[in-house]
Amino acid sequence: xxxxxxxxxxxxxxxxxxxxxxxxxxxxxxxxxxxxxxxxxxxxxxxxxxxxxxxxxxxxxxxxxxxxxxxxxxxxxxxxxxxxxxxxxxxxxxxxxxxxxxxxxxxxxxxxxxxxxxxxxxxxxxxxxxxxxxxxxxxxxxxxxxxxxxxxxxxxxxxxxxxxxxxxxxxxxxxxxxxxxxxxxxxxxxxxxxxxxxxxxxxxxxxxxxxxxxxxxxxxxxxxxxxxxxxxxxxxxxxxxxxxxxxxxxxxxxxxxxxxxxxxxxxxxxxxxxxxxxxxxxx
Numbered sequence: 001x002x003x004x005x006x007x008x009x010x011x012x013x014x015x016x017x018x019x020x021x022x023x024x025x026x027x028x029x030x031x032x033x034x035x036x037x038x039x040x041x042x043x044x045x046x047x048x049x050x051x052x053x054x055x056x057x058x059x060x061x062x063x064x065x066x067x068x069x070x071x072x073x074x075x076x077x078x079x080x081x082x083x084x085x086x087x088x089x090x091x092x093x094x095x096x097x098x099x100x101x102x103x104x105x106x107x108x109x110x111x112x113x114x115x116x117x118x119x120x121x122x123x124x125x126x127x128x129x130x131x132x133x134x135x136x137x138x139x140x141x142x143x144x145x146x147x148x149x150x151x152x153x154x155x156x157x158x159x160x161x162x163x164x165x166x167x168x169x170x171x172x173x174x175x176x177x178x179x180x181x182x183x184x185x186x187x188x189x190x191x192x193x194x195x196x197x198x199x200x201x202x203x204x205x206x207x208x209x210x211x212x213x214x215x216x217x218x219x220x221x222x223x224x225x226x227x228x229x230x231x232x233x234x235x236x237x238x239x240x241x242x243x244x245x246x247x248x249x250x251x252x253x254x255x256x257x258x259x260x261x262x263x264x265x266x267x268x269x270x271x272x273x274x275x276x277x278x279x280x281x282x283x
Contacts, residue, residue, distance in 0.1 A: 151189020161197025171198030
């Protein structure tokens with residue numbers, strides 16, 4: 001082999017520098033990093049440039065969300081304030097969370113039946129209060145509700161009567177004294193609707209039921225005379241429908257409409273109207 005051939009052979013044996021070996025040292029270090037390792041500072045720069053715009057969009061969407069939530073909250077709070085600012089609403093919440101217009105006591109009768117005795121005027125929150133007292137007393141179908149009340153809110157009395165019927169309770173006009181014994185009492189006006197809700201309605205000797213004419217009245221200047229008459233007729237229709245569903249004769253409406261003053265029914269009248277369905281079984 002000549003000297004020129006030897007030199008040519010020696011040149012061919014020198015390893016060639018490939019693309020991987022030609023890369024910069026920083027890129028070779030990045031390639032050697034394990035999975036999940038952060039890239040070099042140079043590779044971060046393009047990503048930072050592309051994420052700057054979405055960050056601004058995110059801040060804009062956040063401000064829009066806050067503004068929308070504020071508008072939504074205002075739409076809820078303003079009507080709520082308007083509702084609570086009415087005198088009727090404040091009266092309701094004052095009674096519901098403050099001092100109820102009625103009182104109650106729970107006793108067990110001599111025949112083993114449990115009884116809830118309620119006393120006082122039927123106020124704007126009495127129906128909710130009454131449900132709570134029934135739940136706390138744990139009365140079952142056939143147990144007693146003693147009523148002693150001059151009346152009060154018409155709509156609350158209707159609701160209370162419906163609750164009594166739904167639970168299958170027996171109603172009695174009477175009260176419970178400090179010794180736990182039942183005593184005669186009076187139940188008038190809206191209280192009669194609570195009494196009518198009883199699945200069985202017992203008449204206690206010397207107790208009394210009083211009815212009168214119901215009318216609807218509004219604030220001065222709010223309604224015309226014709227509107228008041230129309231609303232009174234609707235109220236009368238509601239009362240008649242309720243009494244009929246409870247099994248009371250429609251003839252009770254004649255007694256109610258006879259006078260605006262309380263008319264105390266005789267025991268005979270109460271039985272004839274089917275307002276009373278049985279005699280008091282207690283002692």
